Amino acid sequence: MKISVIGTGYVGLVTGTCLAETGNEVICVDIDEAKVEQMKSGIVPIYEPHLDVLFERNIKANRLKFSTSLNEGLDHGEIIFLALPTPEDDDGSADLSYVLGVAKEIGKHIKEYKVIVDKSTVPVGTSDKVKATISSETNVEFDVVSNPEFLREGFAVDDFLKPERIVIGSSSERATKLMNKLYKPFVRSGNPILIMDERSAELTKYAANSFLAAKITFMNEIANFCEKVGADVDKVRIGMGTDSRIGKRFLFPGIGYGGSCFPKDVKALRKSGKEHNHDFEILSSVIKVNSNQKTILIPKITSYFNNDLKGKTFAIWGLAFKPETDDIREAPALYMIDKLLELGAKLNVFDPEAMPNVKKKYGDQLNYSSNMYDTVNGVDALIICTEWSIFRTPNFSELKKLMLEPVIFDGRNLYDIKDIENEGFNYTSIGRKSV
Template identity: 45%
Template sequence: MRIAMIGSGYVGLVSGVCFADFGHDVICVDKAHDKIAALKEGRIPIYEPGLDELVQRNVRSGNLSFSTDIATSVGEADVVFIAVGTPSRRGDGHADLSYVYSAAREIASAVKGFTVVVTKSTVPVGTGDEVDRIIAEANPLADVAVVSNPEFLREGAAIDDFKRPDRIVVGLEDERAREVMAEVYRPLYLNKAPLVFTDRRTSELIKYAANAFLAMKITFINEVADLCESVGANVQEVANGIGLDKRIGAKFLHAGPGYGGSCFPKDTLALVKTAQDAGSPIRLIETTVEVNTQRKRAMARKVVAACGGSVRGKTIGMLGLTFKPMTDDMRDAPSIAIAQALVDLGAKIQAYDPEGMGHAKKILPPGIDFAEGPYEAAEGADAICIVTEWNQFRALDFKRLRDVMSAPVIVDLRNIYQGDELAKHGFSYSSIGRPKNRHMAGIKDAAE
């Protein structure tokens, strides 16, 4: 199968490379000449474990190539995927679909013969209808079937998610596309991945509903964590107790500083706006968005409290900047709001992240010092704040920390340590939703 992937960002690149690894003939297309030039040289513009090796292997095999020539790439393809960005639109929070519609117009002028056009980008309900209309208007002779095929990839585990999916959702209106999409995903039949065929609008809503539910689950346990702190309960044991119920499940029940990343913030907001426009507001998700936004900046108050009520003139070591480990993604990361709040309160920040420093320097407020490692970030610090649960922060040398810090204070926003363990080393320790200075069995934190 000849596949053209329009957009070589996170979703487009991972999807295109995995399709190539299935044996399809894939060309990843992007208007950014520097990005395509880098990919041709084997330089990967994003951090995703295992992606660089997969790119190199499939380029060598001839299954994968890169281009800025949309017309030629689309004209030679059996299936064209639209995998461009749909960021939140400034001013109203709706998904910005300008890139999707622009791609649709270019596809319309380039298609030859029957072609399946697949929207892989996360888009609101009805977008497929508009893509269909745009193509028909731009080229009335175009013989296309427009399909919705949302992605369900977790950053840091995207390759495994693509190759071992929980489900593959395909929304279509033209039955000719069913056989084509079945052939595209045929290599996954051995894994018995459910291929769910539905109509286009339902498929589009499945994506938003899934992300909104998971975001709501995270926000729920974060609010339970606040209650735990007030009544002296342990949120990790609460999460374990309810997560063992198969109707609830243990995933996404890890209390922390709030969700971030490329999907949950923009997708929950877009769903809220879509529902409001449709006259069917989703109050639970509206509240989820509001609570999560407030929570990120509120986490700075835990640092202030740990420092005796003020951070003015004090140095805070911030460990972890990306919204989650195993990615370099800084989009809507809790660290942004936390760092800004601490700077506003007069603190000096020394920050470190294993992979996100490049992006962080462009996003975090000015005046932040970036360290070369966790102990350098802790140098002379009055407290350190663990914001992202990278593995290298899970086994810190506490003696070394105490030697370099001005005060032995740790604020753990990911609950990767136990209070009694830190107390033995002379640290004052604060965490999320757990009783202070009390032995806790806890549960091992698992990255989502």
């Protein structure tokens, strides 16, 4: 099949590359000329595990191409994916200007029947707006489908190639047949393609992300309470997770969630509720608790250093909002950095992938280290913000030699309490006793 993907962010680039991998002819369109030239040269502009291999293979096979021309993409594809940004607006709603702007251009230039697919995460009713926008510019027949993505950064390629489910919101039999044909190779193991109306499909994505955000936030509340009553959140987590109704995933406490999806989607769903006279009280609580959780370690750090961080130097391990990505959007580490700088601390930072993005934001306010051990040389304490695998089993003897004091503030609960105590560290984590 001939496919066009408008927008080459995380969702668009993964979508286009993975669809090419199953033999489709794909054109990815982006207005950023430098980015398009970079991709034409075989350079992946984002860090996503395993994407580079598929990217290179499909470019060589001439199944994956790139263009800055929306018209070229529109002429090429029988199915047109809109994978455009929907950034958070000032009032918490999703900004649809990019989606509707492209929809208007599609209406002006469409020549024959196309299926227009909303792949971006969009509020309920967006498919109607896209349809109305295109219809205002043309009499050519087309259909609009809602096909939300469920891609986890760091696992996006696997999630696309082996989806747990595919959600298609469509009221058109013609469009549904084309979408089923496109996705059939991805569900050979029997995972479902769920067909529903457009509005239900749009809400499914927001509901899923908001539920997971609430689950994370609830566990963080439990962790904070554990510290007050002397309970161990790890034991509580395991006790809860063995209940099949609850499950083990998303029960790990820490310094809050971040990224491009959860923060934006929770706020957008709450805003959408207000527009329809519905108050999502639980989502308001999730937003408030998560905001506080991102700097939950700050009072513990200041207390340890007698409320004076001026002249103190801290190492920070982990800057991305989660492991296996270079994405720093809404990353808890950034909130920690801002607060520590405000309190007069000096910071050495390290992340396996996110350093260039952080450097663009902070410039020379931070000291950037080439490896995790250089970061801790001569520091007063180590702060862990992201649970990259390389941080899980460090050489503790080497850390003690390099650090001024053996002090760790762990925002991701990477280490066993007994083990870290035996290593001779002062250790503070989330929802567990301090050593």
